[in-house]
Amino acid sequence: MIKDIQDKILKLKKERGVCILAHSYMSEEICEIADFTGDSYALSVKAKTAPEKTVIMCGVRFMAETVKMLSPEKTVYLANPAAGCPMAEQFDRDVIEEVKKRYPGYAVVAYVNTTAELKTVADVCVTSSSAVKICRALPQKDILFIPDVNLGSYVRHQIPEKNFKLLSGGCPTHAKIEESEAAAVKKAHPEALFLVHPECRPEVVALADYVGSTTGIMEFAEKSDAAEFIIGTENAIVQHLQFRCPDKKFYPLSKDLLCHNMKITTLADVLNCLEGRGGEEIVMDENLRSQAVKCIEKMIEYGG
Numbered sequence: 001m002i003k004d005i006q007d008k009i010l011k012l013k014k015e016r017g018v019c020i021l022a023h024s025y026m027s028e029e030i031c032e033i034a035d036f037t038g039d040s041y042a043l044s045v046k047a048k049t050a051p052e053k054t055v056i057m058c059g060v061r062f063m064a065e066t067v068k069m070l071s072p073e074k075t076v077y078l079a080n081p082a083a084g085c086p087m088a089e090q091f092d093r094d095v096i097e098e099v100k101k102r103y104p105g106y107a108v109v110a111y112v113n114t115t116a117e118l119k120t121v122a123d124v125c126v127t128s129s130s131a132v133k134i135c136r137a138l139p140q141k142d143i144l145f146i147p148d149v150n151l152g153s154y155v156r157h158q159i160p161e162k163n164f165k166l167l168s169g170g171c172p173t174h175a176k177i178e179e180s181e182a183a184a185v186k187k188a189h190p191e192a193l194f195l196v197h198p199e200c201r202p203e204v205v206a207l208a209d210y211v212g213s214t215t216g217i218m219e220f221a222e223k224s225d226a227a228e229f230i231i232g233t234e235n236a237i238v239q240h241l242q243f244r245c246p247d248k249k250f251y252p253l254s255k256d257l258l259c260h261n262m263k264i265t266t267l268a269d270v271l272n273c274l275e276g277r278g279g280e281e282i283v284m285d286e287n288l289r290s291q292a293v294k295c296i297e298k299m300i301e302y303g304g
Ligand code: 13P
Pocket: 024, 038, 039, 040, 041, 113, 127, 128, 129, 171, 199, 212, 213, 214, 215
């Protein structure tokens, strides 16, 4: 059944010249039919370079918006229109404009998990894999980091010579894991290396052997000589790693590390989108797009 749907998707996407991009949190069956799977940074770069005229994003809305911003000439679909990222919606533009007035001269650094509107007030975007590199490279010493307080704290810790102002936003999925839970899982698996996404709380990140993006965590575990790992990010990564490295053992940091929004895209959504019966075409006002894309282009310039 799954194989039948996958075969239909592969045939249709070839016939119609469609590129399917999938975030690493997608299910194994979606990753198998994707042209490219990766973290937010790699997806942004791929969005710019993919030759196909039509792109289907299997991920959340800000990821599809990023593709559209970078390639306005392409037709871009979000495979499941209900897939949003709650962090991206946490602050609106007016609030950030007000905060900016209190911190004149600060560089505004926006996590890519933001709406297009919010990106218009940022100087540069970052992803979890590029945030430290980009904040370090910025000419400004003073940085207003929006919206993720946990990623911002991690970056601040890595660059003590700069001055960071953080807001109180963040990922509800990663932020709910407490230090005591992490300590208990580490105690239960004393031989395991602890790999953590920087969207987790600083107290959890402080216990990690490695901190990185979804792709960073996967690459670290695949290359490592260690045999056991605790995975401190969405549990899809535990499944992918167990599939790719059957001789190693992977433990979830918590059974609650599940992002509902990343889970709702199905193979059927992708097929419906290809057949013109589903998905949502991303339409963006050109004025908004041309303003918002500047900070993404800067991210790629600095991050490459
Ligand atoms: P990555 O950039 O690591 O893929 O993270 C995206 C995300 O939404 C993590 O929750």
